[in-house]
Structures are given as structure tokens and as C-alpha cells.
Amino acid sequence: MSDMDRRIGALRRHAATGSAVFLSEEPTDLNAGADFLQRLRPEEIAELRAAGAPRAIAAGASLFRQGDTHAGIWLIERGTVRTFYVSPTGREITLALWTPGHFVGGPEVFGGGSHVWSADVHDDAEVLYLTGARIRMLAETMPRFAICLIEGLVAKGKCYSALVQMLGTRSVTERLAQLLIIFADTSGRREGNRLVIERKLTHDQLAAIVGATRQWVTMTLDKFQKRGLISVSRQCLVVENYDLLSAEVRV
Missing domain, CATH: 2.60.120.10 (Jelly Rolls)
Structure with missing residues (x-):
């Protein structure tokens, strides 16, 4: 079982109401x-x-x-x-x-x-x-x-x-990567090896959670996208490579 399957499976019992979200090293503790x-x-x-x-x-x-x-x-x-x-x-x-x-x-x-x-x-x-x-x-x-x-x-x-x-203890880049993992775990819809985050997220909202500016979040998301970790559109944010994105937090 992959790391993605293990962590998402641990959160499915809260799927009916949705999980709370805050910065945490362990997404399974969110609720x-x-x-x-x-x-x-x-x-x-x-x-x-x-x-x-x-x-x-x-x-x-x-x-x-x-x-x-x-x-x-x-x-x-x-x-x-x-x-x-x-x-x-x-x-x-x-x-x-x-x-x-x-x-x-x-x-x-x-x-x-x-x-x-x-x-x-x-x-x-x-x-x-x-x-x-x-x-x-x-x-x-x-x-x-x-x-x-x-x-x-x-x-x-x-x-x-x-x-x-x-x-x-975490850099702002690590906090953003972890936040995306949390949203993928709690509200991600599986499409093959991709996770489509089904919660509408603005760059302002992400910035307010990780403690950064909207401009910094936009720039960092663009860097993540160029590396193939995520893809961003006006409709949604998709985690393309869950394991590599998780590795951003384990460094």
C-alpha cells in the first residue's frame, strides 16, 4: 500500500462531514x-x-x-x-x-x-x-x-x-507542501495516480494558513507545477505526484 493510500484511508471515516484543517505533521490527527x-x-x-x-x-x-x-x-x-x-x-x-x-x-x-x-x-x-x-x-x-x-x-x-x-520548525515552503498534502488527504478525489482537490482554494486563503503573502504562494505553486508535483487551473488544484510532494516536507 502506498503512503498516499494509507493516509487517505485513515481519513475516510470523516468523509461524510469533512475533516477539520490546520497545519499538522500528521493529517490523520486533524479530526x-x-x-x-x-x-x-x-x-x-x-x-x-x-x-x-x-x-x-x-x-x-x-x-x-x-x-x-x-x-x-x-x-x-x-x-x-x-x-x-x-x-x-x-x-x-x-x-x-x-x-x-x-x-x-x-x-x-x-x-x-x-x-x-x-x-x-x-x-x-x-x-x-x-x-x-x-x-x-x-x-x-x-x-x-x-x-x-x-x-x-x-x-x-x-x-x-x-x-x-x-x-x-518548518520553512514556509514545507508548510505549503504539507498544507496541499492535507487538502489532498481530506478532500482529494482519486483519478488514477492524481488527486483532485475538491475544495475551492484561493491563493489568499493558502497564504493566510501558511503565514506568507499571496504573491509568494503564487510563485511557489508555479515552481511546484514546473516540477510536476501539482497542476493548477482556475477550476481546481491537482496533486500530480503525492509522494514527491510529501518529500518536500520530509527534507
């Missing part, structure tokens, strides 16, 4: 935490839903802004939510794209303190909003939910640790 509520019984899920407020939110809308006071969390049931940080100079970096099963709004889930990053809706989403007071009440009266909450926060911590490790 850790998506099932953090799985230990709850049906009646406990019903109690959880009764405590929350379901909301449908259109793409582009903000859930919270950097500096806002923590007020609660949003459980993602459909769509994608992006978390991002804006530096004092105005430079923006995308931290992650979160998909169904994940939540955003931590780490101060009981409320208080200030958000250190922002979240907006990347694709039209349906979320369940739980205030900090409701979360505290559920944690105090439902032990299984309290354990779920801790496990969810642990998973988040690991996600952001993986991101920091990539940003701190």
Missing part, C-alpha cells in the same frame, strides 16, 4: 476531538440540545472577535468555521477550519476573559450556541458532559500545539 460528545447518552444529548440555542449563520458572518469577552461556545453541526488571529500590525493568519463535531469559543468555556483570536463562518453553518452559564450547569449536573468537555479541550490543545510546532 481528533470531532466526536468529543460521543460518550453522552441519547437523553443527555437531548438535555444538551435543550440547553442550547440552534442558529443558522451565513458564510462571512462573525461568531466572535479577538478581544471580545468569552460568553459561550458554538457546537458546529453543519458547515465550516474559521478561527484566525490578527497581529497588531494587521497581518492575519488562519489557525484552523473547523467542521461538524467540533466546537469554537474556548478555552474559557464558562465565560469571562477575552478571546485571543476570532472566528467567522467560512461556509454556511448551523451551530448550537451554549452560554457559559449553561455549560457550567451541565458540567455540574452531568458528569459525562464534564468529561466530554475536558476531552474536547485537550483535543483543542493538541491541535494548536501541532500548529505551533509546524510554524516554529
Whole structure:
């Protein structure tokens, strides 16, 4: 079995809802935490839903802004939510794209303190909003939910640790190559030895994730294309040689 087949196979169980995306050395860990509520019984899920407020939110809308006071969390049931940080100079970096099963709004889930990053809706989403007071009440009266909450926060911590490790130890070229591998693993459609990435990606979006400029991303993608690693068109991006692209990260 090739490296491509092994890694993609490990992610297929998340195909129905789509995997979260962030910079990580191990794409198979991307969706850790998506099932953090799985230990709850049906009646406990019903109690959880009764405590929350379901909301449908259109793409582009903000859930919270950097500096806002923590007020609660949003459980993602459909769509994608992006978390991002804006530096004092105005430079923006995308931290992650979160998909169904994940939540955003931590780490101060009981409320208080200030958000250190922002979240907006990347694709039209349906979320369940739980205030900090409701979360505290559920944690105090439902032990299984309290354990779920801790496990969810642990998973988040690991996600952001993986991101920091990539940003701190990998060159921007390696980060871009790894990001393309991640998108190929999570949303690639197999065509022979090629993987057609079925997620619409702009150079601005790629730049915001790897911490580069749009111009640099365009130039580097062109270099990858000339070497036969990928092909780029207005419609899609295709990984032509998965193993050679992966080798860009293993150097």
C-alpha cells in the first residue's frame, strides 16, 4: 500500500462531514476531538440540545472577535468555521477550519476573559450556541458532559500545539507542501495516480494558513507545477505526484 493510500484511508471515516484543517505533521490527527460528545447518552444529548440555542449563520458572518469577552461556545453541526488571529500590525493568519463535531469559543468555556483570536463562518453553518452559564450547569449536573468537555479541550490543545510546532520548525515552503498534502488527504478525489482537490482554494486563503503573502504562494505553486508535483487551473488544484510532494516536507 502506498503512503498516499494509507493516509487517505485513515481519513475516510470523516468523509461524510469533512475533516477539520490546520497545519499538522500528521493529517490523520486533524479530526481528533470531532466526536468529543460521543460518550453522552441519547437523553443527555437531548438535555444538551435543550440547553442550547440552534442558529443558522451565513458564510462571512462573525461568531466572535479577538478581544471580545468569552460568553459561550458554538457546537458546529453543519458547515465550516474559521478561527484566525490578527497581529497588531494587521497581518492575519488562519489557525484552523473547523467542521461538524467540533466546537469554537474556548478555552474559557464558562465565560469571562477575552478571546485571543476570532472566528467567522467560512461556509454556511448551523451551530448550537451554549452560554457559559449553561455549560457550567451541565458540567455540574452531568458528569459525562464534564468529561466530554475536558476531552474536547485537550483535543483543542493538541491541535494548536501541532500548529505551533509546524510554524516554529518548518520553512514556509514545507508548510505549503504539507498544507496541499492535507487538502489532498481530506478532500482529494482519486483519478488514477492524481488527486483532485475538491475544495475551492484561493491563493489568499493558502497564504493566510501558511503565514506568507499571496504573491509568494503564487510563485511557489508555479515552481511546484514546473516540477510536476501539482497542476493548477482556475477550476481546481491537482496533486500530480503525492509522494514527491510529501518529500518536500520530509527534507
